[in-house]
Amino acid sequence: MSASTTTQKGPLAAQLAALSMPAVLFTVAMIAFPFCYTIWLSFQSISPTGMTRFEGVGNYVRMVxxxxxxxxxxxxxxxxxxxxxxxxxxxxxxxxxxxxxxxxxxxxxxxxxxxxxxxxxxxxxxxxxxxxxxxxxxxxxxxxxxxxxxxxxxxxxxxxxxxxxxxxxxxxxxxxxxxxxxxxxxxxxxxxxxxxxxxxxxxxxxxxxxxxxxxxxxxxxxxxxxxxxxxxxxxxxxxxxxxxxxxxxxxxxxxxxxxxxxxxxxxxxxxxxxxxxxxxxxxxxxxxxxxxxx
Amino acid sequence: MQLPLNLSRAFAAALLATTAISGAAAQDFDWKAHQGETITFLANNNPWATNVLKYKDEFEALTGITLRVDTYQEQQMRQRLLTVLNAHSDEIDIFMTLPSREGRQFAAAGWYRDLKSYTQNAVSPDYDFDGFGSALVEAAVFDDVLTGVPLNIEGPILYYRKDIFEKCGLGAPSKLEDLPEISAKLKECAPDVTAFASRGLKPALPYTFSNFLHNVGGSYMKDGKSNLCSDEGKKAIGLYANLLKDYGPPGAVNYSFYQLTSLYREGRAAMSFQSSNEFPAVMEGGARLEDTALMPLPAGDGGSHPTTIGWALAVSNFSSNPDAAWYFVQWASSPEMQAKLALEGIAPPRNAVAENAGYKAWLSEQPVRQEWQTALGHLADQGTSEVGYPIIQNPESREHIGQAVDAVLLGTSTVEEACAEADKQLNALIERE
Missing domain, CATH: 1.10.3720.10 (MetI-like)
Incomplete structure (x- = not known):
């Protein structure tokens, strides 16, 4: 592989990464974040008046x-x-x-x-x-x-x-x-x-x-x-x-x-x-x- | 426990009296004070909102305020509201609320802006806050905070077919305990129609069941504990569930307002215990105008304590434009607006509107309309807004009440088993609170 090809590949990869960035950001914002946030919420106790405290696995134990x-x-x-x-x-x-x-x-x-x-x-x-x-x-x-x-x-x-x-x-x-x-x-x-x-x-x-x-x-x-x-x-x-x-x-x-x-x-x-x-x-x-x- | 509305008037009077000293403030009132501001109203897609929003342009022209409206069905509106308020977002300035359901919870969370000072200091000369029925005002007060302004008055009332009763040689029911006997006679005499219909859908039935419980002398709580297994509680569960089981429509367990209205309007029920709000829908088409009579649920051994609730208009505590928001609340709940809405069949929460000449003329067009107003008057005088347990987790308490009644209705439990299970769940809920 010649040196010029390698130097061309670098900017190409960067361009491709930049092009796919909107899709990656969208996925993170719309799928990964809500899912991770829901997992975090599942370890909390949230009262009807909005009071929040860490519950650990309490919600999962209650489920059983x-x-x-x-x-x-x-x-x-x-x-x-x-x-x-x-x-x-x-x-x-x-x-x-x-x-x-x-x-x-x-x-x-x-x-x-x-x-x-x-x-x-x-x-x-x-x-x-x-x-x-x-x-x-x-x-x-x-x-x-x-x-x-x-x-x-x-x-x-x-x-x-x-x-x-x-x-x-x-x-x-x-x-x-x-x-x-x-x-x-x-x-x-x-x-x-x-x-x-x-x-x-x-x-x-x-x-x-x-x-x-x-x-x-x-x-x-x-x-x-x-x-x-x-x-x-x-x-x-x-x-x-x-x-x-x-x-x-x-x-x-x-x-x-x-x-x-x-x-x-x-x-x-x-x-x-x-x-x-x-x-x-x-x-x-x-x-x-x-x-x-x- | 929530006080019966007639006993609570003195409590609300203090609030109403303070508005008397606000005359000077009213004289300085300027409808254009918030010109150029924008407010957002989260509306429940019910007849009140539909009708009031017909006049949206008038509000914008009067105040120069831009009104954005977000309309959803009741359940979806509540989901959105919960999400927005829980996040302390200023996305919504004004919302519709049912104090009897979520009032205690939202007030405890600090989600309502206290409207007391607005009713005293920022009112137009013709607003007349004193004109609201004091019982409804009191029902919207939690921990001394005025959480909303009443928009209507409603409650379950008994719609019954005069012609069928006459054919069967029956008079109007005079006692709650007579309903099974009357229903049995109707079933025998008019087998093609359902003798008695009411709500059976689990989360919806506490609205109608509460009237049974209170009329037999029962209460949801006693000494801080669930009281469904008291003699009165068991009597109410047995009476309500067995009426539906023995004389109700097939599939009564899924019945809510929609099914009740359809059934009665189609002439397929001799008695239907359902919301006063459904009156215009029941009378739609005119088939039931001549043969229907209306009355509150007959008194029981414990007297007459109808369920009386109403929607209210509230301002979010996180609103960035609360003053402009109050202008909308004031305009939408003004005597002028409520007089217009009354002619659309929205029961007015202001006594003066009930005396309005136009409204009286509308009532006099049909005897059944006059009976509707009389029944509403009884609800206003004698009503209690206790639907479900007077706790923050009121919506969940309704689930357990519904479960107990449905278990008896479906025949999967005896009254004793159903109330014992409900008391167990409800005591756990009360303890958790």
Missing amino acids: GDDQFWNGIYVTAYLYLLSLFLQLVLGTALALLLFRAKKLPGIIRSLFISPFMMPPVVAGMMWLVILDPSLGAANYILTSLGLPPSAWLASPGFVVPTLALIDTWQWTPYVALIVLGGLQSLPPSVYEAAEIDGASRFRIFYRITLPLLLPTLVTATVLRSVDLLRFFDLIYITTQGGPANASTTLNIYGFRTGFEFFQLGYASALMVTLSVIVLGTVLVLNRLRNTVAW
């Missing part, structure tokens, strides 16, 4: 003995697993339908994917009206068909499945779009070979499509996991965590603890814990994605 925390973990996990399962299954099915129906008019395709473009608050208000046990359309349809009405969001046993169904209605098209992208990138030669060998459609799907789609499905899982583990807006609009605490996810519990009950230190500890859960899940899923990559 807090029934509401464990209820939040349970509801978060239940809602996450149920919603994710439904969205992956139905999203894949919808993607296969859209992939095969190549002549489907654009307007129909747009209708299929329109729910996830709707703001969650609007979707929440809409479903709140539809599922109202007294005045809503859902029970009207059920009773018109001779079926018993449901309490939907007002039933402690049915509220989480109902929320999962609403979220599935909204986000299945998003999963379908990701899977559709994956389907379009699959090598046609493999399918040609399978057809020549006389493989059935089900066998082709089970033995070829699904294994080849795994990296795409894991990507969809990662993206949905981040949202589902932080599930908030739909619950906040429809049930506020009720009835009783049947839909109080960890995120809802942390929010209410902080902004309604003014215990910012404890709420920060809850949020740090939730962040660790989200981060841990994403890391595990990313490793899984590497193992299924082809």
Whole structure:
């Protein structure tokens, strides 16, 4: 390497560093600082009147003995697993339908994917009206068909499945779009070979499509996991965590603890814990994605 | 415990009396004194703010002050407020506040500017601070600090269907303890409608439940301890929860003002115990104008102690323009403005406005409007602003009250189990304070 190249590299590196500085500063200001500040807050006791004192790990110790925390973990996990399962299954099915129906008019395709473009608050208000046990359309349809009405969001046993169904209605098209992208990138030669060998459609799907789609499905899982583990807006609009605490996810519990009950230190500890859960899940899923990559 | 409003008038009178000596200051009052300044108002997107902000240009023309407005729904407004006040930021000069909910907390934190001296020394000649109902003024006083100026008066009242009651041969309920029997008869006679509806949503129900508790003679605290497991407390929890469980709408556990208004307006409830503020929304479309009667919750064994609260307008203690901010408070709570708002169905906190000829003419257009005003008069005379525990952590106390009632409503606990669990949690909360 000549001396002139080395001297040229120095200013180039400096220029590149200067160019990326705004992005670095933005990241630090908008992500790193709030996160570090929340961690610092989680070690404080902050009273509703704003008095602050160092609490050490007291907030985390309190969490272990807090029934509401464990209820939040349970509801978060239940809602996450149920919603994710439904969205992956139905999203894949919808993607296969859209992939095969190549002549489907654009307007129909747009209708299929329109729910996830709707703001969650609007979707929440809409479903709140539809599922109202007294005045809503859902029970009207059920009773018109001779079926018993449901309490939907007002039933402690049915509220989480109902929320999962609403979220599935909204986000299945998003999963379908990701899977559709994956389907379009699959090598046609493999399918040609399978057809020549006389493989059935089900066998082709089970033995070829699904294994080849795994990296795409894991990507969809990662993206949905981040949202589902932080599930908030739909619950906040429809049930506020009720009835009783049947839909109080960890995120809802942390929010209410902080902004309604003014215990910012404890709420920060809850949020740090939730962040660790989200981060841990994403890391595990990313490793899984590497193992299924082809 | 917060004093019943009728007993506290003497306390507020001292504050009101001091305004009498402020006549000289009023004569020197200049609306243009803060011309060119800018103030920021954090508003709750409710009918009061919506209506008053229609006249924003008039305020700016009158004072030369630029008014910036930040409007949010109530919950979001409170989040923003908490963040700003906790940071001691001067970003917000004026905000709407519910003294019955956060008054004690915000006052203890020193977040309110004391408006007492403003009401004495910086008022226009026609402001008439004495004209506010003394009970509402007192409800906004914490530790001798006047935290806000009353904007309205509200509380839960009983909306009921005269036609259904008549069809079923029933008269208006005269005693709280009669409600289950009346509801049972309504359920049998008019099975297509819900006999009794009220709030069931956990954080929202203390607003209506408190009236039940006080009317049966109960109280939230006694000798510094939670008192929900007293005989009266258990009676109130049982009565309220079982009314909703046996005669309430399906899904009552998620009911707040929105569902109650929709249900009653659609003609699907025979009785609905809900906010007086919802009166214009309930009457929207006119379907309920002719067949509805209004009354305070019937008295119980402990008498009649309706829940009476009101929004107030406060100035932040961290405002860099408190004097200009007070000008907005004064303009927005003036007799002239409150008379205009009364015609939009916002119950006036000033006695003089209730006597205003225009307002009286509006009331006389429909008998139900007159009943609404009569019920509000009862709330003003007999009301208590105790919604939840009279502690700094009042919002969290409401959570435990709601949890106890909902546990009985959902059938997951007996009254004894629910009140015992609530008392345990609430005593821990009181101790933590």
